[in-house]
Amino acid sequence: MKTNRIVACLMVLLIVGKSAQADPIEEGKALFMSRCAACHNVNKVMTGPALAGVDERRSIDWIINFVHSSQTMVKKGDKDAVAIFEQFRKIPMPDHPDLTDDNIKQIVEYIKA
Numbered sequence: 001m002k003t004n005r006i007v008a009c010l011m012v013l014l015i016v017g018k019s020a021q022a023d024p025i026e027e028g029k030a031l032f033m034s035r036c037a038a039c040h041n042v043n044k045v046m047t048g049p050a051l052a053g054v055d056e057r058r059s060i061d062w063i064i065n066f067v068h069s070s071q072t073m074v075k076k077g078d079k080d081a082v083a084i085f086e087q088f089r090k091i092p093m094p095d096h097p098d099l100t101d102d103n104i105k106q107i108v109e110y111i112k113a
Helices: 002-020 024-035 060-068 070-075 079-087 101-112
Strands: none
Touching (some): 024 101, 060 070
């Protein structure tokens, strides 16, 4: 009897916890608006490139590394990073080392949506 109550309580907590988790696309949108939108738009070139289709042009690992430190990639000679840097008048993208891989994946999910 006591075990059944414990199991029931754990199931309720699990269900409540799962429903309280934020939608990854909404999280990505919030991150995009606060961290990216000053220089990027999904469909329009601004200070930085339009980001629609970025997940089709680059691997998620490349995107994560670029967001964490674009200039590290430029200095290492990554041809795509160098090309973007050159195309956008050598204006460096600020590093975002505090964004987790999951944060960046959420931003990409927002861009895809």
